[in-house]
Amino acid sequence: MKKPIVIKKGLSNDMRFDLKDGAGSDAIHVKPVYAYAVCKLVTDSDVEGVGLAFTLGSGNKIVCQAIEYLVKHVEGKEIYELMDTFGATYKKMADDPNFRWLGPHKGVVQLALAAVVNACYDLWAKAEGVPLWKLLIDLSPEQLVNTLDFSYYEDILPKQEAIALIKNQRAGITQRESIIQTGYPGYDTSIGWFNYTDEQVLRNVEEAMNNGFTAMKLKVGAQNPDRDIRRAELVRKIAGDKATIMFDANQQWNLPQAISVCTKLKELNPYWIEEPTHPDDVYAHVALAKAVDVPLALGEHVPNKIIFKNFIQSGCMSFNQVDAVRVGGVSEFLLISLLSRKFNIPVVPHVGDMGQIHQHLVLFNHITLGHPALLLEHIPHLRDYFKHPVLISDGKYQTPMEPGMSADLLQYEYSY
Missing domain, CATH: 3.20.20.120 (Enolase-like C-terminal domain)
Known part of the structure; x- marks a missing residue:
């Protein structure tokens, strides 16, 4: 039986890295600063989840502030129970009424959401003791789709069709x-x-x-x-x-x-x-x-x-x-x-x-x-x-x- 792992606290960290000699430059971002808005999930065990969002400078701080709010949706949750029906939690975070007006589903809030979500998947894989790719390919089609939010996809890819699509790829x-x-x-x-x-x-x-x-x-x-x-x-x-x-x-x-x-x-x-x-x-x-x-x-x-x-x-x-x-x-x-x-x-x-x-x-x-x-x-x-x-x-x-x-x-x- 798997030992429960409870997320006690979610933290953010603003990490920035100066690039040299024109590295990272493009037609729009001429002097980029590579930056990570980091979400760390501290648990009641020695396992931590780490998720990242990528930005290009000062806006990183704002993303970190959004992370500190969104982690409230996962604090106190046991990781296996959380990921068993993660699609529902994802929807609650993405549609949080205090933040949804700022998007919806784009910009700073979406970057922060990415960091928190990625930290959850990272923690899940670490709890299982496997790399993320291994965790994902070993999930049943039903387990996998339960981690997803199909809102607004019902007309183009309903949940049961997604399950069938995955099953149809088993050959090969x-x-x-x-x-x-x-x-x-x-x-x-x-x-x-x-x-x-x-x-x-x-x-x-x-x-x-x-x-x-x-x-x-x-x-x-x-x-x-x-x-x-x-x-x-x-x-x-x-x-x-x-x-x-x-x-x-x-x-x-x-x-x-x-x-x-x-x-x-x-x-x-x-x-x-x-x-x-x-x-x-x-x-x-x-x-x-x-x-x-x-x-x-x-x-x-x-x-x-x-x-x-x-x-x-x-x-x-x-x-x-x-x-x-x-x-x-x-x-x-x-x-x-x-x-x-x-x-x-x-x-x-x-x-x-x-x-x-x-x-x-x-x-x-x-x-x-x-x-x-x-x-x-x-x-x-x-x-x-x-x-x-x-x-x-x-x-x-x-x-x-x-x-x-x-x-x-x-x-x-x-x-x-």
Whole structure:
């Protein structure tokens, strides 16, 4: 019989890390400060749950304040009982009447929700003594869907259909589990930050290839699009025709600009073009997809399951970049992954130096849901701050084996 573990207190921690020499920069965020709003769940045992939300600076403090409020929903709860019907608790947190007006289901509140939810899943996996990916793939379909909130999905993915979808993917699981040994393919985003010089980018491409990466991403979105085209041509030339190259505009273009620049970038055979315009503008992405036959990767800044529902149904999304620290944590990530599987849209999560968590989720997506094991973004700038940093070998994520979701940070003192 499992020993009960009760959540006694939820705490927040504001942790920020300065980046150097243009690292992390894009067309919008020119001088980012990578930051984690940390939720820690203290229990009546020696096991703690740790959940993270990712931000880019001063707003981190506000997210931490929201965490301190939302943890009231889980304090005093026994972890196995909590997770047995977690979907109901998730809904109460997401719809808390004191915070819902601030969203609903977006912005600071949603980031804080992600941190609390992720801490719950981390604690659950640690209580079971297994990594999160193992916990998730071992759940029955009924257990899994009970951790999800299907509100507003009843018309497109009712609970029983989700259960049937999971069961239908059981064929082939044994073969898909081989990825645990081989590793999950990664792609390198750190080759092409926006503020890097052309020379830095070219050196980084060569280094990435020497480290086994065959896929990499360049930041675009300059005021003068000629800069984007020149740098994109340089990357394609040095990486070669067989390399997988993506371009990321970080929402910089309006629709006419996006059509113009994407038409030119298409000639370089991109695997995808990412966030070409405002992340909430479904119509603009539909119009772009009709105007330029190029794959679009969307979802880094999409905050909730409803906007994902609209994008998935719209037909303009080629790759789903749902991020478990942008939407409402692991629970909402799994629901969106299920809907994406129904529509046969592959999930390639945005990472933002959060490969720590997503390495678990893509394994679940592939093994349990049958999503193709395409790529997982790799950004290395904060790896030294984690107790169990991601391991990359020959361009692949090596499977984490420590209990939890790999979110535990070393105890550095950062106070703001």
